[in-house]
Amino acid sequence: MAAPDADASRQPGAPGADRHWLAAAIDLSKRCARSATAFSVGALVVGGSGQVIATGYSRETGETDHAEELALRRAQGKDLAGATLYSSLEPCLHRKSRPTSCAELIAAAGLRRVVIAWREPPVFVPGGGATWLAARGITLVELPELAPASMAVNDHLLTR
Numbered sequence: 001m002a003a004p005d006a007d008a009s010r011q012p013g014a015p016g017a018d019r020h021w022l023a024a025a026i027d028l029s030k031r032c033a034r035s036a037t038a039f040s041v042g043a044l045v046v047g048g049s050g051q052v053i054a055t056g057y058s059r060e061t062g063e064t065d066h067a068e069e070l071a072l073r074r075a076q077g078k079d080l081a082g083a084t085l086y087s088s089l090e091p092c093l094h095r096k097s098r099p100t101s102c103a104e105l106i107a108a109a110g111l112r113r114v115v116i117a118w119r120e121p122p123v124f125v126p127g128g129g130a131t132w133l134a135a136r137g138i139t140l141v142e143l144p145e146l147a148p149a150s151m152a153v154n155d156h157l158l159t160r
Contacts, residue, residue: 010050010086018115025086028057029153039155041089042130043067045075048082064097072109084113088150090120091129103129118147
């Protein structure tokens, strides 16, 4: 999934780049083991020059893994100046399986920009990560035109 070289047309915020990277996050979410108790989410951390720094998807290495959590763990120690986190679903603000939410991990990592497809519906816990991040000065971009693709991965949770 990582591009070998930085590409100016793929720099976060460049025309079409956010859509490209968010679609890649949605593609990652399709790798998730299906769960009746958790959303399937994909996430990428993309550097300011358009290179993939790290990726993750829900339940990739363990039953309680969140996509953003894994991507941020893999990005530790790397230069995140100008980086954007792309997530197929709003980062969690409330979490049952860990003491720290993905929204809090994003802020602690120093990321200043997050792009999502849709906001977390209150199926398991209340959402709110997007609002929480924005209140802390982190730019939050929502691309609702990609929400149906992300929702389709989670249709089994949304139709109950």
